[in-house]
Amino acid sequence: MRRTAVIALILVAMLLVPVQAGDVTVQQEQQEDPRQPNANNTTMYIYHDGFADAWSHFNSSDEESNTEGEFREEKDNGLININLRFRMKPDLNKQLLMEENGEFRGNFKIDVGGDWTNGDNNGPCNNDCENLTITVFRGGAEVWSNEFTGIQQGEQNVPFAFAVTEDHMVWDGRDDNPIIEVTMKVKGNRQNTGPGGVFLEGDPAWFAIKLGTESRFELPIDPQSWEEGFEINDDDMFDDMEDTPGFTLVAASAALGMALFVNQRRANEDEA
Numbered sequence: 188m189r190r191t192a193v194i195a196l197i198l199v200a201m202l203l204v205p206v207q208a209g210d211v212t213v214q215q216e217q218q219e220d221p222r223q224p225n226a227n228n229t230t231m232y233i234y235h236d237g238f239a240d241a242w243s244h245f246n247s248s249d250e251e252s253n254t255e256g257e258f259r260e261e262k263d264n265g266l267i268n269i270n271l272r273f274r275m276k277p278d279l280n281k282q283l284l285m286e287e288n289g290e291f292r293g294n295f296k297i298d299v300g301g302d303w304t305n306g307d308n309n310g311p312c313n314n315d316c317e318n319l320t321i322t323v324f325r326g327g328a329e330v331w332s333n334e335f336t337g338i339q340q341g342e343q344n345v346p347f348a349f350a351v352t353e354d355h356m357v358w359d360g361r362d363d364n365p366i367i368e369v370t371m372k373v374k375g376n377r378q379n380t381g382p383g384g385v386f387l388e389g390d391p392a393w394f395a396i397k398l399g400t401e402s403r404f405e406l407p408i409d410p411q412s413w414e415e416g417f418e419i420n421d422d423d424m425f426d427d428m429e430d431t432p433g434f435t436l437v438a439a440s441a442a443l444g445m446a447l448f449v450n451q452r453r454a455n456e457d458e459a
Contacts, residue, residue, distance in 0.1 A: 216390035226413040242276035248405040259395035263377040289407030298342040301392025311376035
């Protein structure tokens with residue numbers, strides 16, 4: 188029996204030796220990813236490849252983004268339908284808590300021309316145009332949306348801000364991945380007229396939005412979010428412990444130790 192006890196104790200000691208799980212390195216790399224928010228950077232930037240892919244993240248540069256530093260569409264005669272969804276890529280990889288009474292702040296730089304106002308009889312729009320609208324989503328839930336009616340012709344900054352509400356204080360990783368949507372419908376009516384089309388009349392339409400540091404969105408993230416072991420839901424703490432490297436081994440060693448104690452006690456009772 189003593190020999191069995193010694194062997195069991197050796198097994199327990201071996202199980203308690205720290206084990207470096209393979210996914211620990213992956214977790215550390217994710218934490219160090221500059222595209223994720225951190226204690227020193229809570230500002231999100233938007234990007235576009237110039238074709239069809241739009242995205243956002245917390246790094247102030249991205250080599251895959253348009254080298255000209257803007258997304259632009261132009262049309263001499265007709266409607267430009269802007270519908271951009273800047274989804275965070277890669278997905279948000281941790282829970283975030285927003286500051287109570289905090290404020291989200293953004294500033295997008297755009298360049299716009301043509302007509303986008305319906306019903307003013309001052310351009311080609313005929314109930315088919317739309318003002319600039321910016322919408323922020325937390326996963327599939329709309330957090331805030333605003334239609335900007337004071338946009339002017341040409342290049343300009345579009346600042347915006349809105350308060351944190353109780354419904355949107357918690358952002359639960361990839362399930363609440365941030366998305367910024369920008370929409371607008373702009374119309375142009377430039378065309379050739381006169382004999383042989385020698386005359387050019389009307390105005391072209393265009394829309395451009397600056398990328399990188401010229402268009403940003405700041406999140407009022409509570410500093411608690413960066414504390415080691417931070418978890419918003421206490422009910423999930425046990426699940427998180429199970430995901431910790433070595434947790435299963437520690438649990439197994441504890442069970443083995445308990446079994447050893449019970450068997451030793453039974454052996455002593457039998458000898459008595």
